Amino acid sequence: MSSLIDPRYIRDRIRTVPDWPQSGVQFRDITPLLQDPKTFRVLVDCFVHRYMDHDIDVVAGVDARGFILGAVIAYELNRGFVPVRKKGKLPFDTVAEEYELEYGSATVELHADAVKPGDRVLLIDDLVATGGTMIAAARLIQRLGAVVSEAAAIVDLPELGGSTLVREQGIPLFTLCHFAGH
Numbered sequence: 528m529s530s531l532i533d534p535r536y537i538r539d540r541i542r543t544v545p546d547w548p549q550s551g552v553q554f555r556d557i558t559p560l561l562q563d564p565k566t567f568r569v570l571v572d573c574f575v576h577r578y579m580d581h582d583i584d585v586v587a588g589v590d591a592r593g594f595i596l597g598a599v600i601a602y603e604l605n606r607g608f609v610p611v612r613k614k615g616k617l618p619f620d621t622v623a624e625e626y627e628l629e630y631g632s633a634t635v636e637l638h639a640d641a642v643k644p645g646d647r648v649l650l651i652d653d654l655v656a657t658g659g660t661m662i663a664a665a666r667l668i669q670r671l672g673a674v675v676s677e678a679a680a681i682v683d684l685p686e687l688g689g690s691t692l693v694r695e696q697g698i699p700l701f702t703l704c705h706f707a708g709h
């Protein structure tokens with residue numbers, strides 16, 4: 528299924544910041560989408576419209592921008608929200624996965640009781656670049672015996688290959704818009 532709205536509506540409202548956080552990176556800044564109340568509502572509605580008739584048990588959001596969207600989507604779907612956090616932030620027993628980024632490497636963690644075996648999890652982040660974050664987050668969910676029903680993000684940067692890698696891992700991926708180049 529395609530998106531509820533024209534991808535250009537979303538893409539045109541994302542700010543591109545050249546050479547941030549380092550030279551050569553075109554940073555796709557989604558904060559203007561959140562700042563404008565009308566755009567924020569449309570953005571959330573795109574995901575809620577898609578997932579309200581999926582059989583989702585839990586919504587997982589990725590630190591940090593996936594928290595903003597994921598929590599609102601979970602609330603609207605009347606489901607619980609679980610955070611996939613950067614290393615060292617979660618207080619209870621965790622599972623952890625290390626991964627490579629467009630700029631550096633990192634580790635994500637999930638509470639060991641965040642999802643149950645057999646749960647169908649909607650995994651939310653803002654953007655897929657190399658795909659490392661989304662794949663690591665999906666592995667955490669899978670290691671706990673749950674299923675990633677779908678991974679979803681606002682932005683795909685297809686030239687970095689991440690969306691292809693995510694799908695090659697057998698993880699369905701939905702994005703609202705993409706940018707050529709990175």
Ligand SMILES: O=P(O)(O)OC[C@H]1O[C@H](OP(=O)(O)OP(=O)(O)O)[C@H](O)[C@@H]1O
Pocket residue numbers: 589590591592593627628629633652653654655656657658659660661689
């Ligand atoms: O597909 P990838 O190459 O893994 O990149 C995508 C990830 O990078 C960004 O987060 P970042 O790690 O910059 O952290 P932040 O949300 O704390 O800024 C973005 O929000 C995604 O989580």
Ligand SMILES: Nc1ncnc2[nH]cnc12
Pocket residue numbers: 552553554555556629654656657684709
């Ligand atoms: N180009 C980019 N813009 C925004 N977030 C990112 N995360 C990784 N690459 C990114």
